[in-house]
Amino acid sequence: MRKVYTSVDLGSDSIKIMVGEFYNKKLNVLAVTQVKSRGIKRGLIVDANEIVSSLREAISNIEKKLMITIDKVIASVPSYYSTYEIVNGEVDITNLDSKVNGNDIINVLKNAIKSKIKKGRELVSIIPIYFVLDGRKNIKDPKNLIGKKLGVKAMMVTTPSKNVQSIISIFNSIGIDVVEVNLGSIADYTEFKNNTSNSSLSAVINIGYDVTTVSLFNKGIIINSEVIQIGGKNIDNDISYVFNIDIKNSIKLKENFAIAHKKFSRVNDVKECLTINKDLINITQYDISKVVMSRLSEILKLAKKQTYLLTNREISYIIITGGSSELPGMSYLVEEIFGENARIGNIDTIGIRSNVYSTVSGLIRCFENKLNLRDKEYTMIDFDNEMQIKNIDLNDSSVLSKVFGYFFDN
Numbered sequence: 001m002r003k004v005y006t007s008v009d010l011g012s013d014s015i016k017i018m019v020g021e022f023y024n025k026k027l028n029v030l031a032v033t034q035v036k037s038r039g040i041k042r043g044l045i046v047d048a049n050e051i052v053s054s055l056r057e058a059i060s061n062i063e064k065k066l067m068i069t070i071d072k073v074i075a076s077v078p079s080y081y082s083t084y085e086i087v088n089g090e091v092d093i094t095n096l097d098s099k100v101n102g103n104d105i106i107n108v109l110k111n112a113i114k115s116k117i118k119k120g121r122e123l124v125s126i127i128p129i130y131f132v133l134d135g136r137k138n139i140k141d142p143k144n145l146i147g148k149k150l151g152v153k154a155m156m157v158t159t160p161s162k163n164v165q166s167i168i169s170i171f172n173s174i175g176i177d178v179v180e181v182n183l184g185s186i187a188d189y190t191e192f193k194n195n196t197s198n199s200s201l202s203a204v205i206n207i208g209y210d211v212t213t214v215s216l217f218n219k220g221i222i223i224n225s226e227v228i229q230i231g232g233k234n235i236d237n238d239i240s241y242v243f244n245i246d247i248k249n250s251i252k253l254k255e256n257f258a259i260a261h262k263k264f265s266r267v268n269d270v271k272e273c274l275t276i277n278k279d280l281i282n283i284t285q286y287d288i289s290k291v292v293m294s295r296l297s298e299i300l301k302l303a304k305k306q307t308y309l310l311t312n313r314e315i316s317y318i319i320i321t322g323g324s325s326e327l328p329g330m331s332y333l334v335e336e337i338f339g340e341n342a343r344i345g346n347i348d349t350i351g352i353r354s355n356v357y358s359t360v361s362g363l364i365r366c367f368e369n370k371l372n373l374r375d376k377e378y379t380m381i382d383f384d385n386e387m388q389i390k391n392i393d394l395n396d397s398s399v400l401s402k403v404f405g406y407f408f409d410n
Contacts (some may be wrong), residue, residue, distance in 0.1 A: 004030070004381045006062070007074040007363035009184065009347055010051070010167065012040045013056045013209030013323070014234070017073075018352065018360040019066060019381075022368050027361065029351030033061040041230065042210040043078040045166045048173075056174060072177050072380040074363045075167055076184040077124060079213050082159045087112040090151040100133065100142045100150055102375025108152045116156065122164040125157040125366075128373070129221055143375060155221050157183065179380070180367050181218045185215035186222055187362030190369070192319045192345045193220060200316035205303045206358075208324035209233050212299055214306045216315070224310045228302050232324045235295045242291050243283055244275045254327070257285060258292045261329040262337070265289035293333065296324065300337045318342035321355045386387070 009016040015037045019030045035058045039050030059070050089112030093104055109126050117123055118280060131139040132151035142150060168178045188204045189197070197201075198220040206213045208231045215225040239250035239258075253273065259265040269285040300320075307315055318341055320334055325344050334342050345355050352361055371378055 001379055002381070003368065003377065004337075004379050005074060005364045005367055006070055006072065006380050007076075007187075008055075008058075008171075009076045009359040009363070010040060010045075010055075011037055011209060012043055012211075013037060014356070015054055016357055016360045017058050017062050017070075018357065018364065019062060019070075019072070020361070020364045022364075024326055026298070027328055027349060027364060027368075029349060029361075031065040031351055032357060032360070033058050033065070034356065035061065038213035041206070043080070043227070044163075045170065045214055048166075048170060051170055052173060055170065056307055063364060068381055070380075071175060072179050073171060074180040074182070074367050075171065075178050076187060076359055076363060077132055077159060077163050077181050079183050079185055079215065079227055080122070080163060080231075082157060082183060082225055083121070084225075085116070085156045085158075085222055086153065087116055087126075087156045087228045088151065088153050089114070090132075090149060093148055098146045098148065098184065099382050100145050100147060101389060102143065102373075104150050105114070105131075105143070105152075105374050108150050109154060112154050117158060120161055121158040122161040123156070124159050124164070125186060127155045127157065127186075129153045129155060141373060143373075155223070157186075157222065159183075180370075182363055182366050183215075183222070183225070184359045184362075185213055187359045187366055188319070188321050188345070189215065189217055189220075189222070189345065189362070190365045191358045192321065197317045197319070201311070202209055202317035202319065203307050203315050204321065205229055205300075207299055207303075207324040209323070212303055212322070214303050214310065216307070216310050218324040222306050223284075226306050226310060228299075228306060229360055230302065232322070234299075235292055235324065238291050238295050239288060243273065243288070244277065245273055246276055249273055253283065253288055254292060257283075258327065259285065259289040259315070259329040260293060260296055260327040261332045262289040262293050264329045264332065279311050291330075292327070296327075296330075296333060297322075297337065300334065304338060316341055319345050321345040321358045323354075323356045325355045 004021045006019045014034050016034050018032045023027050037054045039047035057292045089108045091108045091111055131142045133142050133147040171178050202217045204215045210231050212228040212231050216223050240247050265285040267286045270282045273283055318338055331344050347353055
């Protein structure tokens, strides 16, 4: 089976969609698109009609590129008011050979969350911390081990039901099923995780358009998060105000001219720009970089303060992502504020080498990890009813077949 998945990140500034295929345990990008979003503010849907219009445009872009129909997706949900609760479950192994299989893992995870999701809350994810088999603890993957009783200690992640249902209803209104949801911060971590982050207390800071999300992970398991009401939009507004230019030109100057740290900017590098009053002015790289650096410093310092509020333990590893993290000179500013234990996320997957795609890529990786643990196979593209993806031929000999139904944790 070709394992092809579609993920969607509904951002306040743009909608990102990615179609990816896992082949030989490697994620290959088949198509990706980014379109301007409307109807979303601070990560929440405020106008359903506008977001549907933007979403249709993004879906259409992907469908035209691959000549397929998108009808199933993985979607990100905002971290607002998320809760993280450790839960435990236990089931008997009733297989004739007493070997633990994927269904046993599904059953023990269901048992762990049974009757524990509060009214008005929705399950986003159930993340195993470790499994216990006949008293043996700290088992990461118990499949094929022999035993009589399987237990699990897991992190249950929930959000307000409206955060999830509003997103599902948007997709359903255009004939698309949401087969999986996850927090964008969990997706970001999965995209960038390594041996250092998986063995320590780490943080992911995503500087979004409207907001900045700070999330804590203990040995790879999310334990807390908070949303700060400031982001890349504030930088655009600062440039617009200081130089009296419109937002469109502010964004263009920020993305193509400004440096995140003024130390590396050039006084003699100048751009001509028309003000709102139609006056022609010269803006030096140094001047605009001072404005950008000032606001970025504020965002990073607020994020750093938030990590102290979320935990009193020392954080060993910090990952910075989001569109603003791509600004040149950002790594120097991050080191200046956080020290040597922080770094800018680096995506090395061909086709998405920008941190704006960290969430959509991470969503697919999360979904694949979940399926592997549960010993399930799945694809979101029904090849029996679709044309072959053009120019993509990763496995001529693969057997294409249907999978009926979806797997949910709850």
